Structures are given as C-alpha cells and as structure tokens.
Amino acid sequence: MSEEAVSNKPCLVTLEEGKRYAWCTCKLSKEQPFCDGSHKGSDKRPMVFKAERTEDVLLCACKATKIGPFCDGSHNNLEDEYVEASPEEIESMKDSVLVDQDAGKAVLDGGAYVMTPKNEKDTVAENLRYQPVIAEEDGATKLSLHRLLISPGTTQWLQYKGVDTVLYFVSGAGKVDIAGRTFDVDMEAGIYVKPGEAFRIETSEEMVVYATACPMLTDLTVSDDHDTSFDETQMERYVAFDEATANVMANRFYQELVDTKVGSMEVTQFIGMIPLSRAAMHRHLYEEAIVILTGYGRMWTGTKWAEVDTGDVLFLPHRQGHSLECTDEGGMKLMGVFYPSGSPAINY
Ligand code: FES
Incomplete structure (x- = not known):
C-alpha cells in the first residue's frame, strides 16, 4: 500500500486490558494502525504499548500525533482546509x-436533535427562569443541559447534587458565588463547579447561562440555603474566551x-x-x-x-x-x- 493510499483519519479499535500492541509509526503497514513489518529497511520502529484497560479508542493513522499511539486531532491540520464534504x-x-x-x-x-428553547416552558424561581434542553427523556445518557435566564438580582442556591457542573455565560455579566467564593463573570466564558458545591448568580442585567451536569443525569435543585463549602484544592475555575x-x-x-x-x-x-x-x-x-x-x-x-x-x-x-x-x-x-x-x- 502506498503512503498516499492510507487514510489520515484515526482508526477506531477496541483494546483489551493487559494486551500489548505495536502501533505503526512509518505509515507503510497494510494493517493500520498496527505494524505489519513493512518498516523493515527504514529507520522507523513500531511503538509497543500495553493497554491499561479494555476500551474503544482512536489510534492515530496520520502519524502526526504528539500523543502516539492516540489521535490528538493533528490530521485536521495536514491539509490547508479542514476536511469538508466531498x-x-x-x-x-x-x-x-x-x-x-x-x-x-x-x-x-x-x-x-436541533431544538429552539421556548420561554413558555420555563420554570420560574424568583429572578431565575430555567428549563431542561437536554435530559434523559431526550435520549441523553451522560450529560444534561439547562438554559437559565436570570433577571437583575441574586438567584437562590442552585446545585446538581454529586456531579460536575459546567456553566457557560452567553450574555450579560455578574458574579458567581460557588459555595462561598465569588468570581466575576462575563459573557463568552465558562466556569467549573465541583461535585458537592452549590452556586448562585448575581447580576444587574439580563443574563443567559447554560448549565451542564455530568456524568450522571440529575435534576437542578433550587434552594434558599446551601450546606457545602468551596473546595480549595481547586482555586482556579473561570476561563474566558481569548481568540x-x-x-x-x-x-x-x-x-x-x-x-x-x-x-x-x-x-x-x-x-x-x-x-x-x-x-x-x-x-x-x-x-x-x-x-x-x-x-x-x-x-x-x-x-x-x-x-x-x-x-x-x-x-x-x-x-x-x-x-x-x-x-x-x-x-x-x-x-x-x-x-x-x-x-x-x-x-x-
Ligand atoms: S509497519 Fe510501520 S512501524 Fe512497522
């Protein structure tokens, strides 16, 4: 097989825990992504690795990855254009x-699916209106998504109990209090709330926020108080978009x-x-x-x-x-x- 004939797309394979594999680094193997000995006569050698667990993975086929044997997305940059529909x-x-x-x-x-959130489906809790837009009944298995519309004021305490929470600020600015520690937040930014922490949002303008809970599907709880404290083992939580x-x-x-x-x-x-x-x-x-x-x-x-x-x-x-x-x-x-x-x- 010529080098040109090998697809740059990664290969989906199922690794078995404890088993050793030889990942082709020369791109000449006919058994991609694994070595078939075609490197002989060159200075290339396969990368031998042992699977830590049984799982489906994407192994690099373009050989430009920096985290071999796994795909890191480098194949997307091998041409001038992202691979578009032919x-x-x-x-x-x-x-x-x-x-x-x-x-x-x-x-x-x-x-x-594609959906357009409709305001009439919102649940109202003082200055907060919210609705699920991705939930178990929609076929989700690992992550849920709520749209939050916040009017001037401070929301009650919000929490997805026992799971990771990720917020994205679509519009508006304000402050997010995560279990007693406050972060200034602005649009086009995200913030991470650890499992066990409650949060509330204060704003002087209209805000649109999306909240993701993961990796278990659970309801958003709204309460007047919270019984958790900020986890100081992870102080940095806020990341703003920077082109x-x-x-x-x-x-x-x-x-x-x-x-x-x-x-x-x-x-x-x-x-x-x-x-x-x-x-x-x-x-x-x-x-x-x-x-x-x-x-x-x-x-x-x-x-x-x-x-x-x-x-x-x-x-x-x-x-x-x-x-x-x-x-x-x-x-x-x-x-x-x-x-x-x-x-x-x-x-x-
Ligand atoms: S055939 Fe490519 S490294 Fe062995």
Whole structure:
C-alpha cells in the first residue's frame, strides 16, 4: 500500500486490558494502525504499548500525533482546509429529508436533535427562569443541559447534587458565588463547579447561562440555603474566551474553556468558530451538547437534516454521524460541551 493510499483519519479499535500492541509509526503497514513489518529497511520502529484497560479508542493513522499511539486531532491540520464534504458525499445525501421543528424540536438520525428553547416552558424561581434542553427523556445518557435566564438580582442556591457542573455565560455579566467564593463573570466564558458545591448568580442585567451536569443525569435543585463549602484544592475555575490563544484547525479554530486546567476531569467545554463551509460527515466517541452562539446553517446526520440558527441547541449522541454546515457568510460561533473529556478536534 502506498503512503498516499492510507487514510489520515484515526482508526477506531477496541483494546483489551493487559494486551500489548505495536502501533505503526512509518505509515507503510497494510494493517493500520498496527505494524505489519513493512518498516523493515527504514529507520522507523513500531511503538509497543500495553493497554491499561479494555476500551474503544482512536489510534492515530496520520502519524502526526504528539500523543502516539492516540489521535490528538493533528490530521485536521495536514491539509490547508479542514476536511469538508466531498461532491460525492453531498450527492449521496441529496435525498436526505428536511425535518422541521415540531413543538420546538427536530429529531434527526440516531436521536440527534436541533431544538429552539421556548420561554413558555420555563420554570420560574424568583429572578431565575430555567428549563431542561437536554435530559434523559431526550435520549441523553451522560450529560444534561439547562438554559437559565436570570433577571437583575441574586438567584437562590442552585446545585446538581454529586456531579460536575459546567456553566457557560452567553450574555450579560455578574458574579458567581460557588459555595462561598465569588468570581466575576462575563459573557463568552465558562466556569467549573465541583461535585458537592452549590452556586448562585448575581447580576444587574439580563443574563443567559447554560448549565451542564455530568456524568450522571440529575435534576437542578433550587434552594434558599446551601450546606457545602468551596473546595480549595481547586482555586482556579473561570476561563474566558481569548481568540489570540485559540487552537487553529485548518480554516477554523477552537478554544477549550472548562477542562483539566480548572480541575474538570470528566467533561470538556469549548468555543468553536467555523467559516462558511460544510464539514465531512464524522463521529465522536463522546456525547455532546452544542449551543449556536452566532450564525446559522444546517445539521446533517445521514438521512435527515434540519435548519440551525442562533440560540438553537443541538444534541449529538456518541458515535452519531453528523456534519454541521455553516451557510452564514459571517461564520458560525458555537459552544460545545462533551463527555468523556478530551479534544474537540478528535473525530473519526
Ligand atoms: S509497519 Fe510501520 S512501524 Fe512497522
């Protein structure tokens, strides 16, 4: 097999705990991603590793990864352009069915959906209005999402008991009190709340906030008091979007907000910017929620597609094939949050 014939996309494989594997580093093997001896005569050697647990993983096929044998998303930067839908792929989906929103929701292949939150579905708790937009009844298994609308004042204490909580501030500014420690917060930023901590939000303007609970689906509790204290083993919690430090991925970029640097080991939150384009159909090993912050376009999932617009929420079950198309000349900005944690650049 010539080097050119090898796909740059990572290989999905099931590793068995304790078993040793030889990952090809030369790209010549016909048994990708594993070594078949084709490196003989070169200065390349396979990387031998032992699987720590039985699990499905994505092993690098492009050989540009910096975390071999695992994919780190480097294949996305090997060409000048992010891999976009080919004319053949677009032709193959010409019979896809447009799904219009029914009661505010368009359900696509595999339970993926696009929905537009409707204010009349809100629960009211003093200056807070909130509603679930991704929950167990929607097919979620690991992460839930609430939209919070906050009017001037201070909310009651809020908590997803016993799980990680990740907040994203869509608009407005204020303060977040996490179990007694206060953070100034502004729009286009995220904050991490550890399991066991309650939080409340103070603002002098209208705020829109999205709250994710992970990795167990649990209700948002609203209470007049809290019986927990701030976990001082993790002082840094707040991350603001900074385009200057974003990761470039061909003609698009992304920045992780809440991730391991603020102590979030289970869930990753990011902001992504995509230009006028249609991504090639791809999948992730993680379950994902997306909020469209600016711009508009279409979500394709194989046999179905739906319009997406600013303010919409998208749910993607793990391994569901999808392609997000931006049809806005100004580009599209989105917030994504997914479980298990990792890099949003990794797909197959
Ligand atoms: S065949 Fe590529 S490293 Fe052995």
